[in-house]
Amino acid sequence: MIDPRRLRVLQAVVTGGSVAAAAQALHLTPPAVSQQLQALERETGASLIDRSGRQVTLTAAGRLLAEHGERIAAQLRQAERDLAELTGRVAGPVRLAAFQSVMSPLIAPALRKLADTHPAIHPSVAERYGPDVAADLRRGDLDIVLTEYDVSCAPLHEPGLGLRRLAFDPYLLVVPQDWAITVRSLRDLADRPWVAGPAGTACDHALRRLAAEAGITVAPDDVCVEFPSVLALVSAGRGAAIVPQLTLAGAPVTVCSLPELGGRYIAALYRTGAAYPSPATTTVLDILAEAGQVPRRAS
Numbered sequence: 346m347i348d349p350r351r352l353r354v355l356q357a358v359v360t361g362g363s364v365a366a367a368a369q370a371l372h373l374t375p376p377a378v379s380q381q382l383q384a385l386e387r388e389t390g391a392s393l394i395d396r397s398g399r400q401v402t403l404t405a406a407g408r409l410l411a412e413h414g415e416r417i418a419a420q421l422r423q424a425e426r427d428l429a430e431l432t433g434r435v436a437g438p439v440r441l442a443a444f445q446s447v448m449s450p451l452i453a454p455a456l457r458k459l460a461d462t463h464p465a466i467h468p469s470v471a472e473r474y475g476p477d478v479a480a481d482l483r484r485g486d487l488d489i490v491l492t493e494y495d496v497s498c499a500p501l502h503e504p505g506l507g508l509r510r511l512a513f514d515p516y517l518l519v520v521p522q523d524w525a526i527t528v529r530s531l532r533d534l535a536d537r538p539w540v541a542g543p544a545g546t547a548c549d550h551a552l553r554r555l556a557a558e559a560g561i562t563v564a565p566d567d568v569c570v571e572f573p574s575v576l577a578l579v580s581a582g583r584g585a586a587i588v589p590q591l592t593l594a595g596a597p598v599t600v601c602s603l604p605e606l607g608g609r610y611i612a613a614l615y616r617t618g619a620a621y622p623s624p625a626t627t628t629v630l631d632i633l634a635e636a637g638q639v640p641r642r643a644s
Contacts, residue, residue, distance in 0.1 A: 346388070347385070347388050347389060347410075348384070348385070348388065349414075349417060350381075351381050351382070351384060351385040351388070352385070352410065352411075352413070352414035352417060353371075353414065353418070354367065354371065354378055354381040354382060354385070355382065355385060355393065355407065355410060355411050355414055356411055356414045356415060356418065357370050357371050357378075357485070358378070358382070358394075358401055359403065359411050360483070360484060360485060361484055362400075362401065363400075363401050364378050364379055364382075364401060366484060369484070369486070370484045370485050370486055382394060385410075389406070389410065391404070391406040391407075391410075392404050392406065392407075393406055393407035393410060394407055395407075419618070422621065422623055425437070425623060425624050434465060435463055435465065435466060435624045435625050435628045436465035436466060436625065437465075437466060437467070437623060437624075437625040438466075438467045438468075438469065438488075438625070439466060439467070439468045439469075439488045439489065439623075439625050439626050439629045440468075440469050440471070440486070440487045440488045440489070441468060441469070441470045441471070441487070441488065441489045441490075441491070441629070442470075442471045442472075442473040442474075442478045442481070442482075442487050442489070442490045442491065443470060443471075443472065443473075443490075443491040444472065444473070444474040444491060444493070445472060445474075445571050445572070445573075446571070446572050446589065446591060446592045447491055447591070447611055448472065449594075450591045450636075451491075451511065451512065451591075451611065451633065451636050451637055452470060452491075452633075452636075454636045455629070455632045455633045455635075455636040456468060456470070458632050458635070458636070459628075459629065459632050462632075463625075463628055463632075466625045466628060466629065468629060471487075474492075478490050479492075479501075479503075479506070479614060482506065482614055482615070482616065483503075483505060483506065483616070485616070488615060488616070488622070488623070488625075488626045488629075489613050489614070489615050489626060489629060489630065489633075490613070490614040490615075491511075491611065491612070491613055491614075491633075492508075492611075492612055492613075492614055493514075493546075493547045493609045493610065493611050493612070494547055494550075494609065494610055494612070495547045495548075495550040495551050495554065495607065495608075495609055496513075496607045496608055496609070496610065497550065497551075497554050497607065498547075498550055500610070500612065501614065505616060505617060505618060506614050506615070506616060506617060507614070507615050507616070507617040507622075508612050508613070508614055509612060509613045509615070509630055509634065510610050510611075510612045510634075510637075511611045511612055511613055511633050511634050511636075511637035512591075512610070512611045512636075512637030512638070513608050513609075513610060513611075514589040514590055514591045514608050514609050514610075514611055515589070515590050515605075515606070515607070515608040516548075516551055516555075516587050516588070516589060516590070516606040516607055516608050516609070517587070517588055517589070517590055517593065517600050517601075517606070518531070518585065518586075518587060518600070518601040518603050518606060519576070519579050519585065519586055519587075519588055519593075519596070519598040519599065519600055519601070520534075520537075520579065520585045520598065520599050520601060521579055521580065521581070521582040521583075521584075521585075521598065521599070522580070522597060522598060522599050523582060524537075524582075524585075524599070528601040528603065529603075530559060530603065531555055531556060531558075531559035531561060531603075532559050532560065532561060534561070534585050535559075535561040535562075537584065537585055538565070538566050538567075538583060538584035538585070539552070539563045539564075539565040539566070539567075539584045539585055539586065540565060540566075540567045540568075540569065540575050540578045540579055540583055540584045540585070540586040541563070541565035541567070541568050541569075541575075541586065541587075542568065542569065542570070542575065543568055543570060547589075547609040548586075548587055548588065548589070548609070551587050551606070551607060551609070552565075552586075552587045554607070555587065555606060555607070565584065566583070566584065567583050567584065572588055572589070572592035573592075573594075573596075575588060575592075576588065576592070576593070576596035576598060577596075579596070579598045580596060580597045580598050587606065589608065589609055590608075611637060613630055613633055615630060
């Protein structure tokens with residue numbers, strides 16, 4: 346008789362592309378994964394893995410069994426959905442990754458509401474950002490990953506991943522309080538220094554987009570990963586900056602009144618498919634979306 350738990354190991358190898366990746370996703374050692382695969386081969390009497398090359402390749406029997414494993418996983422997820430609908434009770438762990446600037450305005454209120462309304466859901470949060478996080482999501486190590494993108498950029502589209510917009514966060518232009526200048530457009534700051542985010546971030550895209558629209562060139566002297574650092578340097582007189590409204594939090598800077606500067610979308614990535622997202626993950630996504638729609642004013 347086939348042990349369905351070993352089918353999960355086989356699926357993890359397929360998803361991760363290697364025994365090492367499967368071991369990481371399942372929190373096992375590579376030898377333990379290999380032992381499970383060997384036990385599955387003994388149970389089925391078939392060779393499931395082609396071990397002749399350096400890459401992990403499934404045999405025809407391995408592919409067939411992996412397809413059955415995927416259908417079984419989908420049926421289990423559907424059972425969770427049906428049970429949640431019948432009982433009105435959603436339960437289970439949900440693993441989130443989020444970045445610093447959404448922790449206070451979005452993650453914290455969502456977790457408070459989740460604890461009040463769905464105490465059987467057990468979230469865990471890691472402060473992480475970057476391409477490695479999306480890879481962990483695809484591998485199954487995470488259930489939800491928060492991301493951001495400038496309004497002028499296309500949202501991420503990847504097979505097997507869904508994206509749900511949670512909030513729109515408008516951009517603000519901030520300058521040091523001791524700059525004796527009235528800013529009517531970015532052209533008024535053509536010869537001024539700037540503080541920026543790392544290349545490729547939403548605010549880096551925004552600064553370069555707005556500078557191009559204004560016909561000016563910006564070459565930031567200071568580059569900071571987190572917005573509290575950006576605002577600290579602006580307040581110290583190091584330069585102007587484009588920051589999202591949610592990050593302002595009463596910083597001692599001057600907010601310039603300018604026409605619409607655009608903004609960033611805050612969104613959630615999650616796995617899709619016959620078995621995903623789970624009812625618990627869907628509930629957390631709904632509560633995050635509700636938290637993202639709460640009106641906020643610039644500090």
